[in-house]
Amino acid sequence: MNRKAIISFAIIFLVGLASNVVFAKGGSKAGSKVPYVKTITTGPWNAGHVQGIAVDKKNGYIYYSFTTMLVKTDMKGKLIGTVTGLLGHLGCLTFNETDGKVYGSLEYKNDEIGKGILNKEHSAKHFPDSWYIAIFDGSKIDRENMDYTDANILKAVYLRTVVADYSATPSKYACAGIDGVTFGPAFGKKDGKQYLTCAYGVRGDTKRTDNDYNVLLQYDITNWNSYAKPLTQNELHQSGPAEPNGKYFVYTGNTTYGVQNLGYDRFTGNWFMFVYRGSKWQFLNNTLYIVDGSVAPSLQTLKGSPTDEKGEVLSLLKDGLYDEVNGIYGWEMLFGSTGFAPLGNGYYYIAHNRTVEGGQTAKVYLYQWTGDTPTPFRIVK
Numbered sequence: 345m346n347r348k349a350i351i352s353f354a355i356i357f358l359v360g361l362a363s364n365v366v367f368a369k370g371g372s373k374a375g376s377k378v379p380y381v382k383t384i385t386t387g388p389w390n391a392g393h394v395q396g397i398a399v400d401k402k403n404g405y406i407y408y409s410f411t412t413m414l415v416k417t418d419m420k421g422k423l424i425g426t427v428t429g430l431l432g433h434l435g436c437l438t439f440n441e442t443d444g445k446v447y448g449s450l451e452y453k454n455d456e457i458g459k460g461i462l463n464k465e466h467s468a469k470h471f472p473d474s475w476y477i478a479i480f481d482g483s484k485i486d487r488e489n490m491d492y493t494d495a496n497i498l499k500a501v502y503l504r505t506v507v508a509d510y511s512a513t514p515s516k517y518a519c520a521g522i523d524g525v526t527f528g529p530a531f532g533k534k535d536g537k538q539y540l541t542c543a544y545g546v547r548g549d550t551k552r553t554d555n556d557y558n559v560l561l562q563y564d565i566t567n568w569n570s571y572a573k574p575l576t577q578n579e580l581h582q583s584g585p586a587e588p589n590g591k592y593f594v595y596t597g598n599t600t601y602g603v604q605n606l607g608y609d610r611f612t613g614n615w616f617m618f619v620y621r622g623s624k625w626q627f628l629n630n631t632l633y634i635v636d637g638s639v640a641p642s643l644q645t646l647k648g649s650p651t652d653e654k655g656e657v658l659s660l661l662k663d664g665l666y667d668e669v670n671g672i673y674g675w676e677m678l679f680g681s682t683g684f685a686p687l688g689n690g691y692y693y694i695a696h697n698r699t700v701e702g703g704q705t706a707k708v709y710l711y712q713w714t715g716d717t718p719t720p721f722r723i724v725k
Contacts, residue, residue: 380691380710381419382724387705389415392461393697394706395523396436396605397683398446400482407446407482408683408695408706409434412461414446416485425485429492431467431577433457434478435523436605439685442538449542450478450500451521452580453510474580475507475522476500477540477563479572492575499572502584505561505591506544518555520545524606524617530562531592531658532640534613539589540565543603543617550624553648556598558617558633560606560658561588592641593655597627597672604681611690612713613637614661618680627667630674631681632720634661665718676718683708692721 384406392411399406405424408415411434414427435449452458452471462469479499484490492498509516524543529536544559563585573583600620607616615635622629641656664675683695683706690713695706711721 380687380724382710384417384419384421384693384708385705386415386417386421386423388700388703389413389705390703392433392464393699393704394682394695395434396438396448396525397685397693397695397706397708398437398439398448399685399687399693400439400444400446401687402441402444405482406685406693406708407437407439407480409437409448410704410706412465414448414480414485416482423488425490426488427480427485427490427492427497429577431462431465431469432471432474432476433461433521436525436543438526438607440527440538440540444481444483446480446482447525447527447540448478448480449522449525450476452577453521455520469577471577471580473507473510474582475503475510476575476584477503477525477542478575479568495574498575500575500581501568501571501573502582503542503561504582504584505587509544514552515547517544517557517559518547518549518552519559520547520601522561523601524603526606526608526615528608528615528637531590531615531635532638534610534637537564539563541606541608541615543606546599546602548598548600548620548623550598552598554646554650556595556624556627556648557593557646557655557657558596558599558603558619560592560594560603562590562592564589590641590656592658593646594633594635594658594660595647595670595672596633596660596674597629597667597670598622598624599629605684607684607686607692608637609686609692611686611688615658616680616684616686618677618684620681627670627672628665628674630665630676632675632677633673634664634675634720635659636661663715663717664720675720677721679709682706691724694721 395409416424432452437448509519539562605618639659682697
């Protein structure tokens with residue numbers, strides 16, 4: 345199947361919208377029914393487009409990143425509160441069931457993206473290139489326009505490894521920062537200790553040969569309370585771990601700004617990486633790659649490295665569309681790069697972004713895993 349046919353098939357496959365509530369079989373007991381709202385809508389918001397979502401299943405809330413603000417609603421879309429005032433790029437979100445907090449990638453940088461945010465917010469500030477994991481206490485978010493500087497609402501942890509790779513000349517692995525974040529076990533294990541995993545943004549430079557991997561960092565956040573500090577944009581702090589617990593590489597071919605949304609799925613035991621399509625002609629340039637969570641990383645020489653660097657390489661799930669020339673498996677999804685949240689039992693929320701009069705909206709749809717090629721999810725009708 346050629347590339348145009350693949351994209352056309354995916355578009356046809358995803359047509360169909362739904363609303364109200366579905367009852368899905370699953371859970372710990374055979375035949376038990378778990379209710380999921382089929383669509384949730386929020387907006388419009390005068391901010392950037394939706395970047396990520398996180399779901400608090402226990403308390404019935406959903407959180408959205410709209411680039412410079414965090415939005416909290418209930419599962420029917422009723423607004424609970426917002427956190428505003430950020431001048432950085434708040435990206436992918438994930439919910440930590442252990443501490444009940446929302447974690448998100450947050451970056452301040454002086455490239456076209458960072459400058460675009462400052463222009464939109466009518467700010468003349470200049471920030472040192474900085475990367476953080478933002479930690480929101482969602483239980484304290486109960487009204488609109490809450491101040492990001494409130495230490496009860498938001499603290500952040502500085503990621504100096506990302507800063508070092510971005511600032512190198514040239515940048516290592518074409519690192520453009522971070523975006524995708526999720527919690528999951530050590531690679532090669534389905535259960536056990538949970539690590540915060542974040543993904544590099546990787547520049548889509550078609551002339552480089554060392555940017556055909558997506559890069560994942562894993563952090564043990566057990567002692568992160570000692571690093572987490574309130575955030576002030578008058579003087580960005582640099583409190584964070586010296587290095588991650590592990591750095592891993594996934595050979596996918598080059599993508600445009602790397603993994604936009606990253607999600608570990610307990611149901612399949614795999615890691616989902618939603619990306620913006622790459623533009624190197626020698627690859628299929630898919631929009632979804634799935635890391636096989638059952639396979640431990642192996643030390644390999646990184647393809648295209650000018651120094652023959654070795655790294656811990658992860659394996660893609662051997663399913664989907666196969667690029668025989670490059671040995672890469674991928675999938676096609678129209679959505680997912682602007683919000684993905686596994687719910688369990690083969691169900692997922694995926695955000696559809698839209699620009700309307702008054703700003704940006706997000707409509708979250710319930711999807712179900714099918715494993716079909718080229719698109720492994722379907723909207724639940």
